[in-house]
Amino acid sequence: MTYLYDQPSDFAADAVAGFAAAHPTITQVHGGVVRASATPPGQPALVIGGGAGHYPAFSGWVGPGMAHGSPCGNVFASPSASQVYSVARNAENGGGVVLGFGNFAGDVLHFGLAAEKLRADGFDVRVVPVSDDVASSDQENRRDRRGIGGVLPVLKAVGAAIEDGADLDEAERIAAKANEATRSLGVAFDGCTLPGVDEPLFRVPEGILAVGMGIHGEPGVRDEPMGTAADVAALLVDGVLREEPARTTGGYDGRAAVILNGLGTVKYEEQFVVYNHVARLLAERDIVPVRPEVGEFVSSLDMAGLSLTLVFLDDELERLWTAPIDTPAFHRGIMPDIDRPLRDNFWELGDEPVPDSEEASRQSARRIADVIALFERVCAREEEELGRIDSVAGDGDHGQGMLLGSSGAADAARKAVSQDAGARTVLARSGEAWAESAGGTSGALWGAALVAAGNAVSDQEGVDQEALVGALDAAVETIGRLGGAKEGDKTMMDSALPFRRTLAASFTGQNAGEAIASAAAAAREAADATASITANKGRARVLGDKSLGTVDPGALSFAILMTELGEHLA
Template sequence: MTEETRTKKLINAPEAVIDEMIEGLLAAHPDLLRRDGETLRAVAAVDGPREGKVGIVVGGGSGHEPAFVGYVGRGLADAAAIGNVFASPSPAQVADAVRAADGGAGVLMLYGNYSGDVMNFGMAAEMLEEEGIAARSLLVTDDAASAPIGREGERRGIAGGFFVFKAAGAAADLGHDLDEVARLAAHANARTRSMGVALGACSLPQTRRPNFTIGADEMEIGMGIHGEPGIERTQLETADAVAERLLAPIIQELALGQGDRVAVLVNGLGSTSLMELYILHRHVAGRLEALGVAQACCWVGNYVTALEMAGASLSVLKLDDELEPLIAHPCRTPALQVGLPAAPTSAPAARPVRQRPEMRSEAPQGPLETGGEISAALFRTMLLAAGERVIAEADVLSALDGALGDGDHGVTMETGFRAVARALDALPQDAAPNVLCDAAAQAFLDAVGASAGPLYATGLRHAGRAVAHRGDLDAASLTAWIRAMAEGIAERGGARPGDKTMLDAWAPAAEAAEDALRDGGGAEACLAAAAQAAQAGRDATEAMWARRGRAAKLGDRALGHIDPGAASAALILAAMSAAQGRDI
């Protein structure tokens, strides 16, 4: 990459951007926000949680500021879980936010419908249930471009989450119980529609490379807030024409007409000027007026961004007698103030000190079996070699991801494997394979979030259990390890072979290893067969339709692109195979 192709950012070190952003945020709003939890990725309202009040937690990846942390404060969210750039927070980070918001009446977690968020928030809920905290999820699905009518539940969440958060926060502030707060949040989500347009790309701090390409005279209609492709790329049009493209499907889906009242959000994606946003709103307001639709309230500005992406989105909430008072309810947060919130009516709830549960190794019954070709030390070397290979190819993996999603897969995998290396270095040199796997799983999960975090954490956890009786690995146990990796990933993500995911590399790898084992092959032959099959599986994803993950929203636009998860899986197995021959 030449210097001319790299973007400019006012940062210090890419790996420090989240922590330094949070530090600056807290320094700017000490009257509203505090940091909470061991992970240091939960930001909570200073006057919460309130005893007997339903807690509201919002969250997702960084890079969308002021979402999500900017909506923490009185009358809105009680806490936010902050992930890496464009990546879901990890279960531990989510759990910290929920604990910070828990006033004893349950907590509603609100986040966009992305596979990484669904898995990480879901795993957090499982952890919290063991602590006696009721944590319920509500997925925001406002993006009308990402799935057709009749499949609204498959849609992704974009800027319309602004209205869902506002309604839920108000309902909780008014004292409704968890069931009613969840119902009102779902009601707001069902009556919210959004459409976006992108004019230019954004770039991750780690790569400083545009995460997609678009011509100087082109625009992308329906693009997501991570750079996911939309429904159509066309020539750049006038502001009025663009506003009509965004508004027309919203009018149709919400059946807007004479006498209706709406809340409107004209949202900038990061680098679009307020001048342009107000010009867009000019057309929206005129069109609604012509239909006899009244704007009860309106916001224009940057509320849910995509780093420095050029473009805008339009969100409309069709109001009714339940929702209009919730949208008008007072709140005060760094990003939004409506009216003047009342003073707290009760003191913050007493917050018990809780130990964060972690994955633990399961001690096998009896002595460990030995005699295999792969010693514990060699297995450690193989895991570290896999990480080294992925880190070396991080830019390539991110470029593959840029064609299908947000362009961060390489960054995510690099972050995860660097954490794995630190975790393995802290273990005794004779640590058994299952101990190594458990440590790697916990490290990956805590460091990454996103979808890769839960998937690899669950895969490694399953794989460790499969070899928990072994002090080293022979051909049979190595094959069982590969099969368990595939099964764990499938269980957590719900994908099947052919869905264009990392499973399209792991599943054939497991089958090939099992075939080699039946043919009498040793550990080296089984792993070599697995690596070869993973590469073939990776290549096969190029011709597949995507049925899981962000790429599933792209239809035939996903064709012709290799799945980045399958590509990283192939790298992992190839590196492990190559490392198997090292002298230890």
């Protein structure tokens, strides 16, 4: 249960503000936090982040010896690309940027988009996802694994290397090496509840241990009856040590960083009881824990569970693991230069100038702003139902995400129109705002779609029927390309791709409204048909077969908005 919040939708932002207020070494910037002291000139800036709800990950690790900044997303939702970009701009000081995060689809997408934008602006950027969760993929495909407790030692190694003088190439090498040496396994006993929501996001049946369940309730590898602390310790140690590397002279010789991580309601004394067994079992395997850590590092709101992480050390990784660090939530040793000068210059998300436009395009821009305002009203109307559908097999935030995204986009469109922006700029600003306001994967896709639609038109010419259909086609093409899913995967693609096909087939050059209405009807039919996709997806595996018979919320919301667009144009 999450008890304390004001507006649930503001929870993550309020938490960042309070975190910054409580820590004089931290300064809040647009999208997250940075150190109050300047990044030393020429030093690579380590920017690490993810969704809220996991504190100390990631903002708690901003400080000398680890990160320079942390973009903070919504609860369990990746920060948007523009949040990542803003924090990176504030952390970068001539040495380029390392973007570190746990390997989840939304984070890969948003950090990747931010990297593109930073590179376009002339910054050197390296992207280092952490993938340590042995339960989420097999050893061969280990780079597809999720990032859980291992984000601490892997990203700490990068931060320590940078503190030691590593450049970007070296930081990237260390990230890859540390990630390769790190293995985690988690277990969960019960789920967690989002702020303002009455029911848990998911549950684990009483007396059951969900082995390998992820930090957002992603399905694990199996359920077992709950055992003693000794049983749980053995399960975790065995799971992680299944991939213990061979011992070599000068390489891994049995020393390992050990992190026992509580997810929220498994409290300290329980963790110590388990750690006592972990230490014994490691000793039996001739493994020496180096500076073990027992506590809460990558939490998951009030989820009940814990994870064990081992980093199989060589001399270099041991030196980085034990190196000094001085951050709000993680301390070790003495930082050589703990009193750093406070900075007073920050990059701010400014009102960049609106490009010149012609009246023909401005007229179209006003109509586009009307459509996006319509989307906002429709999303408000559908929020609850989309949330309900999403909660069956997902995390229940799709309705909220669509409303936040469309609402931010509508505001941005109105503002751009008031500044005499043309159609291209209105679409671009709306798209950036949608991605930023919504966060999450669907927010990124809708945002990128609007930006792509904008790129298909101009700020000079009006948007005629052909241009409108072309822009829609470009938008859906972008969704398909970035989303990476195929039809039948039970995602937005299941309605977006039939929409695109039908639109191309039925548009004759002058009947845009009609063609869009036909395409929307096809999309709706396809969305409804997702109910019959019985693929064993997502949390359905944990929850039984409740997702069978339920449509995909992303496919449905796409079809609903296109239907409204068709009616609006008719």
